[in-house]
Amino acid sequence: MKLVVSLAVCLISAGSVFASSSLIQKAKNSRLEAIPATQEALMKLIDDKNDPITKEKVELGKKLYFDPRMSKSGLISCNTCHNLGLGGADGIPAAIGHGWTANPHHLNSPTVYNSVFFKAQFWDGRSPHLADQAQGPVQAGPEMAAPPKLVEDRINSIAEYVQEFKGAYGDDVKIDFEKITATIATFEKTLVTPSKFDDFLNGDENALNKEEKEGLVTFIDKGCTSCHSGIALGGTMQPFQIAAKYKFTNVGDFKGDENGMVKTPTLRNITETAPYFHNGQIWSLSEAVKEMGSTQLGIKIDDNDAAKIVTFLKALKGDKPEIIYPQLPESSINTPKPSAN
Amino acid sequence: MKLVVSLAVCLISAGSVFASSSLIQKAKNSRLEAIPATQEALMKLIDDKNDPITKEKVELGKKLYFDPRMSKSGLISCNTCHNLGLGGADGIPAAIGHGWTANPHHLNSPTVYNSVFFKAQFWDGRSPHLADQAQGPVQAGPEMAAPPKLVEDRINSIAEYVQEFKGAYGDDVKIDFEKITATIATFEKTLVTPSKFDDFLNGDENALNKEEKEGLVTFIDKGCTSCHSGIALGGTMQPFQIAAKYKFTNVGDFKGDENGMVKTPTLRNITETAPYFHNGQIWSLSEAVKEMGSTQLGIKIDDNDAAKIVTFLKALKGDKPEIIYPQLPESSINTPKPSAN
Numbered sequence: 097m098k099l100v101v102s103l104a105v106c107l108i109s110a111g112s113v114f115a116s117s118s119l120i121q122k123a124k125n126s127r128l129e130a131i132p133a134t135q136e137a138l139m140k141l142i143d144d145k146n147d148p149i150t151k152e153k154v155e156l157g158k159k160l161y162f163d164p165r166m167s168k169s170g171l172i173s174c175n176t177c178h179n180l181g182l183g184g185a186d187g188i189p190a191a192i193g194h195g196w197t198a199n200p201h202h203l204n205s206p207t208v209y210n211s212v213f214f215k216a217q218f219w220d221g222r223s224p225h226l227a228d229q230a231q232g233p234v235q236a237g238p239e240m241a242a243p244p245k246l247v248e249d250r251i252n253s254i255a256e257y258v259q260e261f262k263g264a265y266g267d268d269v270k271i272d273f274e275k276i277t278a279t280i281a282t283f284e285k286t287l288v289t290p291s292k293f294d295d296f297l298n299g300d301e302n303a304l305n306k307e308e309k310e311g312l313v314t315f316i317d318k319g320c321t322s323c324h325s326g327i328a329l330g331g332t333m334q335p336f337q338i339a340a341k342y343k344f345t346n347v348g349d350f351k352g353d354e355n356g357m358v359k360t361p362t363l364r365n366i367t368e369t370a371p372y373f374h375n376g377q378i379w380s381l382s383e384a385v386k387e388m389g390s391t392q393l394g395i396k397i398d399d400n401d402a403a404k405i406v407t408f409l410k411a412l413k414g415d416k417p418e419i420i421y422p423q424l425p426e427s428s429i430n431t432p433k434p435s436a437n
Numbered sequence: 438m439k440l441v442v443s444l445a446v447c448l449i450s451a452g453s454v455f456a457s458s459s460l461i462q463k464a465k466n467s468r469l470e471a472i473p474a475t476q477e478a479l480m481k482l483i484d485d486k487n488d489p490i491t492k493e494k495v496e497l498g499k500k501l502y503f504d505p506r507m508s509k510s511g512l513i514s515c516n517t518c519h520n521l522g523l524g525g526a527d528g529i530p531a532a533i534g535h536g537w538t539a540n541p542h543h544l545n546s547p548t549v550y551n552s553v554f555f556k557a558q559f560w561d562g563r564s565p566h567l568a569d570q571a572q573g574p575v576q577a578g579p580e581m582a583a584p585p586k587l588v589e590d591r592i593n594s595i596a597e598y599v600q601e602f603k604g605a606y607g608d609d610v611k612i613d614f615e616k617i618t619a620t621i622a623t624f625e626k627t628l629v630t631p632s633k634f635d636d637f638l639n640g641d642e643n644a645l646n647k648e649e650k651e652g653l654v655t656f657i658d659k660g661c662t663s664c665h666s667g668i669a670l671g672g673t674m675q676p677f678q679i680a681a682k683y684k685f686t687n688v689g690d691f692k693g694d695e696n697g698m699v700k701t702p703t704l705r706n707i708t709e710t711a712p713y714f715h716n717g718q719i720w721s722l723s724e725a726v727k728e729m730g731s732t733q734l735g736i737k738i739d740d741n742d743a744a745k746i747v748t749f750l751k752a753l754k755g756d757k758p759e760i761i762y763p764q765l766p767e768s769s770i771n772t773p774k775p776s777a778n
Contacts, residue, residue: 162522170529176512181503181765188511188775196537198777368767380770421760424522426709429721434529436539 116301119309123297126316127325130297131210131290131414142212142285147227149282152264157283159260159422160276165250167240169194170434174280177205177233180419183368184209184287189376190348193233194241195436202348204376209416210364212285214331219374220353221333226281227274234277244273249432251276256425289365289414304411311408314401319393323360329412330362336374337391348375364412382406457642460650464638467657468666471638472551472631472755483553483626488568490623493605498624500601500763501617506591508581510535511775515621518546518574521760524709525550525628530717531689534574535582536777543689545717550757551705553626555672560715561694562674567622568615575618585614590773592617597766630706630755645752652749655742660734664701670753671703677715678732689716705753723747 132138143149160166164173172193177186184207191199203219211217217229233239234247251257252271261271261279269275293312295303304312315321323334336358352358358374371377372384382402389397397405473479484490501507505514513534518527525548532540544560552558558570574580575588592598593612602612602620610616634653636644645653656662664675677699693699699715712718713725723743730738738746 159522164520164523165528169533171517171527171533179505181500181763182505183767186512187506187768188777192510192512192777196777370768379774416764419762421762422522423757426524427528427711433720436529436533436537 116296116304116309119312120297120299120301122316123312126321128297128316128321128329129325129327130294131213131288131327133290133294133298138288142288147278147282149285150264152260153279153282154286155422156257156260156264157279157281158419159257159424160251160280161283162422163424165424165427165431165434166234166242166247166276167194168242168246168434169436171436172240174208174230174233177239178208180208180287180416183207183365184211185369187370189371191239193239194237197238199348200238201350202375203350204371204374206359206361207365207369208284209287209289209414210328210362211331212288213326213328214359214362215326216331216333216359219350219359221357221359222353226284227278230277230280230284231273234273246432247276248273250427253428253431254425255428260425286417289416291364291412291414293408293411294414307404307407308411311404311406311411314404315408318389318395318397318401318405320388320405323392324363328362329364330360332360333357334360336360347377350374363409364414366409367413381409385409457637457645457650460653461638461640461642463657464653467662469638469657469662469670470666470668471635472554472629472668474631474635474639479629483629488619488623490626491605493601494620494623495627496763497598497601497605498620498622499760500598500765501592501621502624503763504765506765506768506772506775507575507583507588507617508535509583509587509775510777512777513581515549515571515574518580519549521549521628521757524548524706525552526710528711530712532580534580535578538579540689541579542691543716544691545712545715547700547702548706548710549625550628550630550755551669551703552672553629554667554669555700555703556667557672557674557700560691560700562698562700563694567625568619571618571621571625572614575614587773588617589614591768594769594772595766596769601766627758630757632705632753632755634749634752635755648745648748649752652745652747652752655745656749659730659736659738659742659746661729661746664733665704669703670705671701673701674698675701677701688718691715704750705755707750708754722750726750 132141139149161174164171164176166173177191177193178184179186186205189204190202191205193199206219211226217223217226218232223229223232234242235244248271251261258271261269261275264279265275292303323332324330326332333353334357336352336356361372367381370381371379372381378384378387382399385402385405386397389395389402473482480490502515505512505517507514518532518534519525520527527546530545531543532546534540547560552567558564558567559573564570564573575583576585589612592602599612602610602616605620606616633644664673665671667673674694675698677693677697702713708722711722712720713722719725719728723740726743726746727738730736730743
């Protein structure tokens with residue numbers, strides 16, 4: 097009898113620790129959530145009845161997102177630091193912007209993909225949503241360095257843009273800085289990347305293979321979901337142990353919000369967005385996993401468990417929306433000129 | 438009888454100076470050429486039997502064209518200065534590259550669209566073709582600042598790129614700097630933008646309206662085709678009167694090739710690629726037309742004629758190939774790191 101039980105345990109271990117259906121339940125109990133499987137359910141989640149997502153706004157927002165004339169120099173677009181071909185980020189440790197200036201706090205550019213699911217924007221969470229967030233980098237001296245009036249004058253001087261704003265919002269639209277950046281945010285809301293992990297959570301028990309399921313179990317059991325939860329597996333403010341013991345404290349002086357809280361990065365598409373952490377000082381994903389174990393969770397995650405977790409994280413790589421590179425409307429003779437200084 | 442003749446002349450003037458069919462002939466006699474109307478004829482013109490254009494090479498070349506990891510900093514791609522959404526150029530007077538360095542000769546970034554039709558590349562014509570040209574900016578310190586070995590090490594460290602090179606060239610491909618830049622050039626060859634002017638030259642007499650035809654006549658009669666001819670309406674080396682009398686000589690120290698010859702810019706999509714001239718010092722297209730009249734042709738082109746010519750130039754705006762923004766392959770842990778310095 098004893099032998100039979102051991103054998104049964106062995107077989108279960110060789111398969112997966114949980115039957116898939118109970119693993120789905122375990123993941124949900126750990127506050128992991130799927131991107132909704134249907135467009136209707138997704139829209140219910142991300143749409144704003146006061147500023148509904150429409151095809152016209154998304155197309156216009158896409159143009160503005162890719163348009164370097166949103167910056168003082170005429171060289172830097174949203175896509176420069178949040179590159180939709182590079183996992184929605186820039187692949188460098190600290191953002192570099194206008195005048196080749198590095199971010200003064202040595203902060204790493206977070207991905208724009210799935211940022212609609214974040215509860216707060218920016219590393220210190222100071223923005224409640226994307227429309228508010230989009231106003232920041234455009235104006236910031238070390239980023240795009242464009243005062244609101246310059247952006248408004250540029251866009252209003254370009255006839256085709258004016259027409260498209262009217263098409264999106266009606267003929268009496270006031271094309272001001274808030275409207276322009278809100279339109280970019282509407283485009284950004286559509287940058288959602290469903291993965292096989294979502295298929296799994298949505299009920300397809302075979303969407304993850306055995307190793308990925310083991311990785312998911314390890315991810316949960318080690319406590320990673322205490323911060324990396326929700327649809328984004330991140331995007332909420334958490335007490336990041338940076339000031340006390342984080343070994344990269346000497347790179348940059350970033351401290352989080354007034355309570356020392358820091359926005360947890362999303363883990364979706366994480367294999368595409370090295371280097372990691374707020375100051376981009378770690379390039380290896382397994383090293384990052386082990387570092388979070390010791391720094392945040394106070395446990396040692398060994399190489400074996402780190403590899404399992406990385407296997408799960410790879411399953412978070414999602415399908416990117418197809419983006420047709422936009423043809424941007426021509427400047428006019430009245431368009432304020434770019435300035436590199 | 439005299440009255441009748443005058444009336445007839447009047448009517449002809451009010452319509453167009455030439456019957457369309459003879460205007461097509463006049464344009465061809467002035468060495469203006471159409472982009473071929475069929476894909477077959479176009480391929481015959483641009484394809485290279487030693488390195489044939491294939492779907493695999495074009496797709497791979499597109500990724501490399503958009504990949505900022507082609508630069509030392511990881512921030513600058515070919516598309517930064519030759520932006521396919523901005524007429525294939527950057528919209529600023531002098532190119533700015535690595536370290537926010539302006540082009541040392543204050544040279545303006547020329548468009549990549551239709552550059553396959555140029556007889557020489559670079560303002561001083563020092564490159565005979567695109568594959569040779571593409572090697573320059575990648576390495577140039579004030580542009581992408583990436584030594585060939587860095588580029589080779591980066592691309593060879595990215596498994597998906599290696600696979601795609603094998604798919605494009607065969608399993609024994611050597612992925613060296615020449616192969617990488619030649620692949621970019623193969624993509625660039627496809628950046629051809631047929632316009633209604635081509636439809637006209639190819640026999641559709643109604644493709645240009647009356648004003649555009651008048652503009653074409655003025656363009657030819659004023660002598661613009663003495664330099665702006667061929668398919669590109671430019672792209673050949675011509676004696677540019679810069680040193681002697683060009684009023685912008687004090688901006689930059691560019692002198693052309695050893696004979697003082699300068700590559701004539703293409704006029705295709707010219708409304709999208711302000712500012713104009715080698716040093717980007719003129720923003721108004723009609724001003725540029727008048728300047729060329731006095732500087733190059735030794736004639737005064739008045740406002741009226743300049744406006745006519747500009748009307749014709751607008752008809753050179755072509756249809757851009759649809760570009761699906763590429764998802765770039767992930768770096769590996771062995772990929773040489775970006776460096777902003």
